[in-house]
Each structure stands twice: as structure tokens, then as C-alpha cells.
Amino acid sequence: MSPFRKTIHFLLLLFTVILPLSAGGKTVTLGSSSPVDGAKAVPVDAEIVLTFTSNVVNFKVSDNNRGCFSFTDAEGNAVAFAVEMGDDQIDPDIKRIITLVPAADLAPGTMYEVTVSEALKAKNGSNLGDDLVISFTTAD
DSSP: OOHHHHHHHHHHHIIIIIHHHHHHTOBOOEEEEESOTTEEEEOTTOOEEEEESSOOOSTTTHHHHHTSEEEEETTOOBOOEEEEEOOTTTOGGGTTEEEEEESSOOOTTOEEEEEEOTTOBOTTSOBOOSOEEEEEEEOO
């Protein structure tokens, strides 16, 4: 095999094996939530504030990310809510924060689950990797 063909073969191997491995390692994670997972006595008028480790509100990913949330009670009934994201171009301090605002007060003494889909993306191309579930119970 000629040196040229060996070089081409090596480069093809590099692009098909090594590059996908390095790209696949990127993930965005949840830095904090309010309420925290497992919280009790959460006010019925609470908003769910999720702070991620990367920019998840940029216009390049915001449309995708709006559809990455579900909110249900313990029986699996959907809770109506809005997804609020700021504009990271106007206020860079909010680039990692997404707030879920229930359409009405939550029922007292009820357990709820918020699920964030693995499809959630960051501006840098990373994604959540696995679904994330946060559960909490409202105050009586």
C-alpha cells in the first residue's frame, strides 16, 4: 500500500472512530432545582425553577427545549404549565435557567413529577443524555 493510501486510510479511521467518541461524551446536567427532588410542603403556587450547567435558552435550542418537559400528578394526569425562558442575548445571567409555571395553583397534599427529556440541548451542542425526573409534594 502506498504512503498516500495509508494516510487516507488512517484519516478515515480517525474520523469514523475517534471523533464520534469525543462528540458523544458531551452532556448538559441539572445544576439545581427549586423545589429540589423529594421536597415536601411545597407551596401550591410554586414555580419550578431549573438551573442547568450550560446555556439552554439560546434561540438555537429554545424551540427544541420548550417541548422537553412534562408535568404530571401522582396519578399521571397532565398539569397545564408554561415554559419560561429569558433571552440570553439581553441578559446572559439567565442562559442556564428554565422556569415551569403551572397554569393554576397545584392541589394541596399532592405528589407531582416534572420530567425533563433527554432531548434537552445546550447551545454548545451537548444534550441531557438521560431523562431526568424531579418529584415533590405540595403542602396540605
